[in-house]
Amino acid sequence: MAENPSHSNIDIESTESSWSNLRYQSGFGNNFSSEAKPGALPGDQNNPLLCPYGLYAEQISGTPFTAPRRLNQRSWLYRIKPSVTHEPFHPRSPPHHRLVGDFNTSTSSTTPTQLRWKPADAPDSPTDFVDGLYSVCGAGSSFLRHGFAIHMYTANKSMDGAFCNADGDFLIVPQEGRLWITTECGKLQVSPGEIIVLPQGFRFSINLPDGPSRGYVAEIFGTHFQLPDLGPIGANGLAGERDFLSPIAWFEDRIHPGYTIVQKFGGELFTAKQDFSPFNVVAWHGNYVPYKFDLNKFCPFNTVLIDHGDPSINTVLTAPTDKPGVALLDFVIFPPRWLVAEHTFRPPYYHRNCMSEFMGLIYGQYEAKADGFLPGGASLHSCMTPHGPDTKTYEATIAHGEDAGPSRIRGTMAFMFESSLIPRVCQWSLESPHLDPDYYQCWIGLKSHFSCNETDAPIKGNSVLRV
Ligand SMILES: O=C(O)Cc1cc(O)ccc1O
Numbered sequence: 001m002a003e004n005p006s007h008s009n010i011d012i013e014s015t016e017s018s019w020s021n022l023r024y025q026s027g028f029g030n031n032f033s034s035e036a037k038p039g040a041l042p043g044d045q046n047n048p049l050l051c052p053y054g055l056y057a058e059q060i061s062g063t064p065f066t067a068p069r070r071l072n073q074r075s076w077l078y079r080i081k082p083s084v085t086h087e088p089f090h091p092r093s094p095p096h097h098r099l100v101g102d103f104n105t106s107t108s109s110t111t112p113t114q115l116r117w118k119p120a121d122a123p124d125s126p127t128d129f130v131d132g133l134y135s136v137c138g139a140g141s142s143f144l145r146h147g148f149a150i151h152m153y154t155a156n157k158s159m160d161g162a163f164c165n166a167d168g169d170f171l172i173v174p175q176e177g178r179l180w181i182t183t184e185c186g187k188l189q190v191s192p193g194e195i196i197v198l199p200q201g202f203r204f205s206i207n208l209p210d211g212p213s214r215g216y217v218a219e220i221f222g223t224h225f226q227l228p229d230l231g232p233i234g235a236n237g238l239a240g241e242r243d244f245l246s247p248i249a250w251f252e253d254r255i256h257p258g259y260t261i262v263q264k265f266g267g268e269l270f271t272a273k274q275d276f277s278p279f280n281v282v283a284w285h286g287n288y289v290p291y292k293f294d295l296n297k298f299c300p301f302n303t304v305l306i307d308h309g310d311p312s313i314n315t316v317l318t319a320p321t322d323k324p325g326v327a328l329l330d331f332v333i334f335p336p337r338w339l340v341a342e343h344t345f346r347p348p349y350y351h352r353n354c355m356s357e358f359m360g361l362i363y364g365q366y367e368a369k370a371d372g373f374l375p376g377g378a379s380l381h382s383c384m385t386p387h388g389p390d391t392k393t394y395e396a397t398i399a400h401g402e403d404a405g406p407s408r409i410r411g412t413m414a415f416m417f418e419s420s421l422i423p424r425v426c427q428w429s430l431e432s433p434h435l436d437p438d439y440y441q442c443w444i445g446l447k448s449h450f451s452c453n454e455t456d457a458p459i460k461g462n463s464v465l466r467v
């Protein structure tokens with residue numbers, strides 16, 4: 001097949017306006033289709049003997065061929081050369097020492113202590129998304145197709161080659177700096193306040209138009225994210241299908257000697273060389289596809305009379321296990337909203353949870369922590385580890401008293417990755433200079449307000465009067 005010299009179907013320069021004005025396809029779990037050249041998508045079948053424009057047909061399967069139809073995910077890519085056209089994989093040199101795909105006693109340790117990390121600094125040498133990615137904690141194994149990993153990244157340089165994660169799906173939560181992400185299905189711009197899901201196996205490359213960038217990544221092994229059921233909420237609310245955006249086909253027909261594909265496989269990195277850009281998909285169709293979501297489009301539901309609802313009400317996406325209602329990983333947010341509950345302690349309650357909770361803060365201040373939980377920072381409260389509002393939040397809430405009236409949480413976006421598996425923590429995260437050794441102090445000042453005689457108690461119990 002004749003190969004054209006380097007050309008693409010939009011500006012080869014990654015200009016601000018071309019990335020900011022990208023078009024997307026809307027919907028969650030749809031069978032999308034997109035062609036960057038008219039007629040590039042075979043109309044009547046998936047793999048004709050000869051595809052339009054002399055393209056190769058290639059399927060990417062995100063579920064076993066035999067998965068039930070409602071769960072089955074796959075896409076057909078029509079590309080200039082098939083992905084297989086590359087030299088053998090070799091362990092990447094130098095190896096990446098801070099990625100884990102199998103959480104066991106040799107890769108990680110365990111602690112029930114409340115952990116909190118201050119935000120990491122920007123790298124002091126050129127670092128791209130792959131080099132800047134490091135595992136914080138996780139459970140299970142990518143080999144056994146059950147488990148999750150939580151990573152964070154700090155980077156300041158665009159990627160030269162492409163990355164492919166054979167282990168699981170990435171849910172990326174950028175906290176600082178936009179991501180310009182080229183995928184085999186097309187391009188997406190993802191800003192802090194938005195998230196992107198890059199499913200297992202897709203090749204992608206990340207450019208950093210804003211320089212130093214930072215964020216969080218949840219990786220799930222062996223399953224994919226779904227929208228939560230809405231139950232009695234009804235047919236609408238929380239994250240709406242139409243607010244999920246997938247790319248439109250974009251390709252470059254570029255000869256590129258020495259192009260490097262980095263493949264994460266069992267938590268280790270391998271590289272393979274090829275002589276062309278992997279972003280050579282002229283048309284595609286299917287339901288296995290990267291997508292992004294703007295967290296500010298989330299439609300929260302909440303208490304309108306009494307008590308603090310469980311945070312599951314703010315689930316954006318859930319990765320299920322085989323047990324009904326038991327998540328491998330829930331992605332939950334704490335978005336701006338009205339608080340109106342009467343005679344109720346409105347911040348998160350004190351609690352111990354059989355699920356484990358990793359939290360991050362994209363911007364603003366989290367409602368349970370007056371100090372110390374900063375944008376770009378993180379916390380981990382594992383299975384049955386007690387936690388809740390810090391002393392300052394508790395005292396301020398009580399001082400406000402009964403007549404708090406409606407109040408609006410503004411200008412903040414915190415989130416939680418919540419798992420039924422118990423995370424093991426990577427050694428470098430336990431030894432990190434950003435780990436806050438005094439985290440426990442935020443609760444130590446909680447005083448006893450107990451008095452045997454109700455009338456003497458400095459804080460009086462309220463008699464619930466509903467009118
Ligand atoms: O621990 C946290 O801050 C997360 C959380 C928030 C909430 O509103 C209720 C329970 C919960 O675990």
Ligand SMILES: [Fe+2]
Nearest residue numbers: 351357381387
């Ligand atoms: Fe919690």
